[in-house]
Amino acid sequence: MLALLCLAVSAAAAMSPRQQVSLPNNHDLRIFLDQAFRNMDLDHDGTVDQAEWDNVIMAGDADSDGCVTLAEYLSPHAGTDREIYTALYHHFDFDHNGCLNVIDMQHEFRLMDQHADGQLTMHEWDHYMIKILTHLFPHHG
Ligand SMILES: [Ca+2]
Ligand SMILES: [Ca+2]
Ligand SMILES: [Ca+2]
Numbered sequence: 001m002l003a004l005l006c007l008a009v010s011a012a013a014a015m016s017p018r019q020q021v022s023l024p025n026n027h028d029l030r031i032f033l034d035q036a037f038r039n040m041d042l043d044h045d046g047t048v049d050q051a052e053w054d055n056v057i058m059a060g061d062a063d064s065d066g067c068v069t070l071a072e073y074l075s076p077h078a079g080t081d082r083e084i085y086t087a088l089y090h091h092f093d094f095d096h097n098g099c100l101n102v103i104d105m106q107h108e109f110r111l112m113d114q115h116a117d118g119q120l121t122m123h124e125w126d127h128y129m130i131k132i133l134t135h136l137f138p139h140h141g
Pocket of ligand 2: 061062063064065066067068069072
C-alpha cells in the first residue's frame, strides 16, 4: 500500500513540472520588444509601415502558401518559450482558421496603429504587445 502510494506520488511529481509560463519582467520584455521592432523596421526610419509589417508574416511562411501555420510560426523559436508564442499565434490568428495570413496581420496592425497614420511607432508597438502579453499571461512578473 505504501509502495503504491510512493509510486503514485513520484508519478505525480514527474508530471507536475508542467512548465509554468513566465514572461520576462517588463524591463526585459521591453528590451526584447524594442529589438523585435528594430528587426521589422527594415529601412530604419523609426517606424514600421504596412509593407514592413506584411513582410514579417511573409518571412515566416516557409512554404510560401500564403499561410503561416503554427508549426511555421514556432520554428524560429525552437528552445524558447513555445507556450508564449503559441498563445500569441492564436491571438494573431484573428479568424481562428489555423492560418495566419496578411489579412489577420492587417487587422492587428490597425489595432496597434493608435494614431491611424499607417505607421507603427516603437511606443505603439511596445504598448500594444505588453498589453496583449499581460492579458494572455495575467500572472506574470
Ligand atoms: Ca520603416
Ligand atoms: Ca505556409
Ligand atoms: Ca487566420
